Amino acid sequence: MAENDMDFLDVAAAHDVDFNPAQPPLVIERGHGVMIMDSDGHEAIDLSDINASVGHCHPRHVAAIQEAAATLITSKGTLPNPPRSRLIQTLVDLTPDNLDKVFLATSGSEVCEWAFRIARRASGRHEVLSFWGGVYGRTYGAMSMNGLVRRKRRFGPLMPGAIYAPYPNCYHCPFGKQVESCGFFCIDYLDLVIDAEGTDDLAALIIEPYLGVGGIVFPPDGYLSRLQAWARERDVIFILDEVQASFGRTGKMFALEWDGIEPDILCVGKGLGGGVSIAAFLAESAITDALVPAELSGGNGGNYLACSAALAVIDIIEKEKLVDNARRIGEFFLAHFRRWQERYSVIGNVRGKGLALAMEFVKDRETKEPLHTVPRQISRAAYARGVYLPATGNILGVRPPLVITAEEAQRSVDVIGEALEEVLG
Numbered sequence: 001m002a003e004n005d006m007d008f009l010d011v012a013a014a015h016d017v018d019f020n021p022a023q024p025p026l027v028i029e030r031g032h033g034v035m036i037m038d039s040d041g042h043e044a045i046d047l048s049d050i051n052a053s054v055g056h057c058h059p060r061h062v063a064a065i066q067e068a069a070a071t072l073i074t075s076k077g078t079l080p081n082p083p084r085s086r087l088i089q090t091l092v093d094l095t096p097d098n099l100d101k102v103f104l105a106t107s108g109s110e111v112c113e114w115a116f117r118i119a120r121r122a123s124g125r126h127e128v129l130s131f132w133g134g135v136y137g138r139t140y141g142a143m144s145m146n147g148l149v150r151r152k153r154r155f156g157p158l159m160p161g162a163i164y165a166p167y168p169n170c171y172h173c174p175f176g177k178q179v180e181s182c183g184f185f186c187i188d189y190l191d192l193v194i195d196a197e198g199t200d201d202l203a204a205l206i207i208e209p210y211l212g213v214g215g216i217v218f219p220p221d222g223y224l225s226r227l228q229a230w231a232r233e234r235d236v237i238f239i240l241d242e243v244q245a246s247f248g249r250t251g252k253m254f255a256l257e258w259d260g261i262e263p264d265i266l267c268v269g270k271g272l273g274g275g276v277s278i279a280a281f282l283a284e285s286a287i288t289d290a291l292v293p294a295e296l297s298g299g300n301g302g303n304y305l306a307c308s309a310a311l312a313v314i315d316i317i318e319k320e321k322l323v324d325n326a327r328r329i330g331e332f333f334l335a336h337f338r339r340w341q342e343r344y345s346v347i348g349n350v351r352g353k354g355l356a357l358a359m360e361f362v363k364d365r366e367t368k369e370p371l372h373t374v375p376r377q378i379s380r381a382a383y384a385r386g387v388y389l390p391a392t393g394n395i396l397g398v399r400p401p402l403v404i405t406a407e408e409a410q411r412s413v414d415v416i417g418e419a420l421e422e423v424l425g
């Protein structure tokens, strides 16, 4: 069948296991900067792509990939290659001094999986503490640590040793406390959790600096440094999962900079490759010394092409000052979110840092009962006007490529404002 005759959505519905009928019926054909174009030729500002950190098809990203593809594509096992070594050195230079070892892989799931496996080996203990709403991946161990039922539903039994505690989601504090006066009760509560659920064998904890899939929720300032102190006091390996947060997304190169923390293991991915599959963990050699050489190696980790793409991404972020841009444009969006929250009572909470932002819709500000219909309607109205802003349940998340300009941000808020007006009056 000629490609033009093929209905891509029909093929997806019939044969693509990952097809989601709840998502907008779009076929995305091309992208450039923050713009995407569907198969009807309709263009929209893409406010939702954490992989496309430097935008779609950035010329220097494309050139690096093309040059690599014409040089060497594969990884040749664990042999060094020039971009691989350069990337490893760059990651070590950019991250806290304690992180001196790097493992390159192809997905965030893989590096999170390895992170707590090596934590188990290094500590000689087996339990891992994770947090409600957290998502660490799709492999068996990573899935088992997920704190969201939709990411592990009926795939049990899960990995033994997984323990869960509430994420510091202050808008929905499960203890009914106020952040101004709670004294970080949720950290004290961790002792109750591990005493009740554990076997005095806690190897590690894994936490996201903000819940990505779990609704773009940031912990209160100071939480992560207190959590780090809690982990150190108990000799628990601290794994920070920045797969959705690193490389400028939160308005810092790494989200760990907000609280000045030094995790024992740091997982990064997604935005690192700018859409090309690559992820990494960084760890202290005191931890990785527990491994035998080449024990983790995977089929494609550290390949020439992906490492070249990642080096180009980091170079673009630095040269185009995209971390500052994320902070500046993020504040602009957030100011508008706050104005809309004053005007529309169904916007219960607005939040975020850098270009990881969200509006949460509720039926009632007191009960905070989720309102699912409105975000979907707003999303549709915005797309018709040229802004792609998919809804996830009762959340509208804004996470555009970091290259978004002030003009594109202005156009986006104009469109979202019109969509809100159309749907909410």
Ligand SMILES: Cc1ncc(COP(=O)(O)O)c(C=O)c1O
Residues within 6 Å of the ligand: 106, 107, 108, 109, 110, 112, 135, 136, 137, 138, 208, 212, 213, 241, 242, 243, 244, 269, 270, 279
């Ligand atoms: C915070 C976080 N960690 C890890 C992963 C897994 O990454 P990947 O999809 O690259 O396997 C995800 C995926 O969404 C994630 O959000």
